[in-house]
Amino acid sequence: MTHQAESDMSSTTIGDPAATGFELHRGRGRFNAAFFAAMGPYLDSAMRPRKERVFAGLAGTVVELGPGVGANLPYLPAGTTLVGIEPNRYMHDRLGAAAAEWGIALDLRERLAEHTGLPDQSVDAVISSLVLCSVGDVDAALAEVRRILRPGGTFRFVEHVVAPSGTPTRASQRMLRQPWAWTFEGCSCERDLEGAVRSAGFADVEVEHYRIHTPFLPFNTHIAGVARA
Numbered sequence: 111m112t113h114q115a116e117s118d119m120s121s122t123t124i125g126d127p128a129a130t131g132f133e134l135h136r137g138r139g140r141f142n143a144a145f146f147a148a149m150g151p152y153l154d155s156a157m158r159p160r161k162e163r164v165f166a167g168l169a170g171t172v173v174e175l176g177p178g179v180g181a182n183l184p185y186l187p188a189g190t191t192l193v194g195i196e197p198n199r200y201m202h203d204r205l206g207a208a209a210a211e212w213g214i215a216l217d218l219r220e221r222l223a224e225h226t227g228l229p230d231q232s233v234d235a236v237i238s239s240l241v242l243c244s245v246g247d248v249d250a251a252l253a254e255v256r257r258i259l260r261p262g263g264t265f266r267f268v269e270h271v272v273a274p275s276g277t278p279t280r281a282s283q284r285m286l287r288q289p290w291a292w293t294f295e296g297c298s299c300e301r302d303l304e305g306a307v308r309s310a311g312f313a314d315v316e317v318e319h320y321r322i323h324t325p326f327l328p329f330n331t332h333i334a335g336v337a338r339a
Contacts, residue, residue: 138295139200143179147204150181156322157239157268160334161185164266165237173233173258175223175251176241177201180208188213193233195219195226198295223251228258235259239268242306244297252310259339266336267307272300273331283328290328299328304335312337 154161165185172186177194178201186192192214194205199220209216221227223238223245236255245251255265273279283290283299290299304317317335324330 135295138293139198141293142198142295143200143204146181146201147179150179153240153324154181156324157332157334160268160318160320160332161239164268164334164336168235168237168266170235171233173226173228173236175236175238175255176244177205178240179204180212182237182239183208183212183214186212186214189215191215191217193217193219193228195221195223197222222246224254226254226258230257231260233258233260234263235266236263237266240270242267242269242303243271243299243301244295246296248301248303248306249310252306256311256339261339263339264336265307265312265339267303268332268334269303270299270329270332271303273328279327279331286328304333307335307337310337312339314338 161182162185165182168185169187169190171191171193173193173195174182175195177183177192177196178198183192192209194216196202196205196218197220202218202220205218206216219227223241224247236259242248242251252265259265273283287298287300291297304319307317308315315335315337317333320332320334322330322332
């Protein structure tokens with residue numbers, strides 16, 4: 111990372127949620143923070159083999175889109191600096207406590223994935239898990255990832271995606287679309303995120319499809335992969 115990028119990342123940016131473009135809902139914001147604190151270990155256990163693969167070798171400074179309450183901190187070596195792009199301030203206290211527990215230096219920024227505020231070509235790695243489903247503009251968020259990655263840098267992702275047409279999972283995603291999105295702050299279980307990543311202009315994209323088994327049927331179809339700038 112360049113000296114300029116390090117300087118720009120050195121301070122915590124916490125601002126008015128209205129200024130970020132993120133509509134912070136008092137009830138849902140708190141609910142999601144509590145939900146992922148409680149259910150995170152259970153959900154993470156199903157995704158762990160893929161996270162271990164795609165997050166392998168991370169070190170130094172890592173940017174995470176939507177780190178939430180810190181589900182991915184165990185995959186980072188102690189001493190890593192995590193630049194957390196997290197607009198839901200109800201996640202912040204838990205995230206800070208978890209970062210301290212895992213020995214991660216946290217640079218927390220209350221911003222959107224579409225507008226990180228980081229310099230062009232300033233970082234080597236960006237990660238996300240269970241985030242691209244809920245960003246307001248997936249294409250803009252991926253363009254932002256490409257903008258801030260150095261040539262050869264990597265975007266590593268573990269996300270849930272739309273199920274194949276005609277399957278029971280796809281039917282449940284369609285049926286529960288609106289209540290699901292309302293509960294989980296805009297989360298869509300019907301996004302073709304593989305297509306979005308492949309269309310975003312990365313030099314190379316590797317994707318694995320897999321399925322997890324949870325009571326949350328609309329959530330069970332997943333991808334994991336690495337895109338290189």
